[in-house]
Structures are given as structure tokens and as C-alpha cells.
Amino acid sequence: MTGSAPLTESVMVRVAPLTAYTAVSDVTRMGRWSPESRGAWVLGGRGPARVGTRFVGINRASWLPWTTLCTVVSAEPGVRFSFKVGLLGVALSRWTYRFTEVPGGCEVTEEWLDLRSGVSGRLITAAAPAVTGVVRRRERNRATMRTTLAALRTALEDGV
Template sequence: MMQRQMQVEESLFVKAARTDLYDAVADVRVMARYSPECRAVLGPRGPLTAGRSFVGLNRKGPFVWFTWCRVVHAEAPERFTFEVSTFGLPVARWSYRFTPGDGGVHVTESWQDLRTGRGARLTELLGLLFTGTPARGRAELNRAGMRTTLRRLRHAVER
């Protein structure tokens, strides 16, 4: 039996300033421009600071769901991280790192499944019901989504 993948990471080189990339990601209200699942974000405008919360409205095919999110790291222009929960149960951690390179920035998006321990079975079931994706398939779906997100981000910031 194949073990479930709990973390995924993708990187892309972007010819832009780290501050521009950081601001584009930390202003979560525009995440729907980049992410293939995110449809809207309800929360404060502008780059968020640690401790701030927002609600993500997501869609995949006929499935629509919301998540409650809290920023845990807002270290401009190096790192922006938020954690996702549903009904008070931990679901995932999303993080963006911005590493300077030769004439641009390596943007790394990572996802970590937090559906472990107490409540894990319930959040896995809720994930299947709301998103149509079993826990075992979430990592590869997210990997494909990250590639799309990073390409869209690069396109938007390099203009």
C-alpha cells in the first residue's frame, strides 16, 4: 500500500523584485488570480501580517467549499505562510519563500498536510465531501495547482 504524501513543494524563477512577489502573495484577496482552486478571499486588503485571518472560497469542478485561514509568518520579503482549517480542525499549511537569484527570484510554494492526529479522519472525510478529492490524491492535485499558481504569479509580476 502506497503511503500518503504529506508535503509538496514547487519552485519557479521570476524576473522581478522580491518585494513585488511578496506583496502579490501576501495580499491574499488577489490569490484567485493565481490559484486554480481559489475563487475569492474575504479578508483585509493589502499584504497581511502574522496573526491576521481570512476566509478562502474555493472550487474544483462541481465542488465548492470555504476554509478559515490564519497567517503564521509574514516576513517581508522572505516568507509568507498561512494555515488552513475547517470547522476548527487543522487542514494544511501553505508557504511561499522568495530567494534572490541571478537577476530575479526563486519563488517556492509549499504545502503540508496537517490532517494528522486527533480529528484527522474527520478532516479527511470533510475534504472528500467538500472537494471531491481523497486525502491520498491531494498532494498531486496540489502539485499541479502550484505549478499553475506560480506560472500565473510570474506572468502577473513580470508584466
């Protein structure tokens, strides 16, 4: 539940920060790297994501797919990309990606912050395992973040 420290994982990638940002901020591509995300449908237009862009996140952890409504809250090319995730009007989480230039490329840091709170947050938390098949969300996210970042690194360094 909210109040816990954000989870963060990082990876070094041999591409420029703007290249990594461009890949991550195209939310329709996330399903290529993430073991849980299956991609997204951007609502209301095309083009680069900007603050206020909304998209439907498509996910699957086990047997049952589910969707969430996401809103971009930060879009600084080559620096930071962040979006909030909600379900049925309840804030669930915020995902943030930071891109830091380092010699030979950039460091990509992925961060997940649990925003569930109050009665509605507790209800969503209680129902989530039946919908997603995930009992330990924090531990699951740490593992999927590591997998996502490794796959992102491979794809970017291979020019995919």
C-alpha cells in the first residue's frame, strides 16, 4: 500500500538517453520487453507522448488479461518519462523512467510507486490476486522490472 518506498532498478545501455527515451515513451512498444505488459492503446491521437496523453495499458501476468487507464505525468525527452496508472477511478501506481547520460551510453532507471490508499485502495489490493494472479505485487514488480530492463537493453543495443 502507499507509503512504502518506491522500487527502482537500473541498467546501463549503450545508446544515447534520447534513443532510450524514445523507445520507452512509445507505450505501444512496452509489450516487447515486459513480461507482464502486452502493450497499450493510445487514446486521442498519435505522435510523441506528452503530459496528459492517456492510454489503455494491456496486461497479463497469468491466465487473465486486464486493462488499466494510464495518464502521462512527465515527458521530458531524454530525461524522464512517467505515467500514473488507475483502475475504475482508483489510483494504483506511478511508473517513472529516468535516462542519465554516462560514458558510452546511458543509465535507464525504472521506478514503481504504489499509490493505492484508503478504502478503495484496500479493496483493489484485496481483489487484485483474483484478477491478475499476482499475490505479492511488490516482489513481482521487482522481478519484472529486471526482466524488462534487460530486454530493453538488448533491443536497443541490437538496434531493434
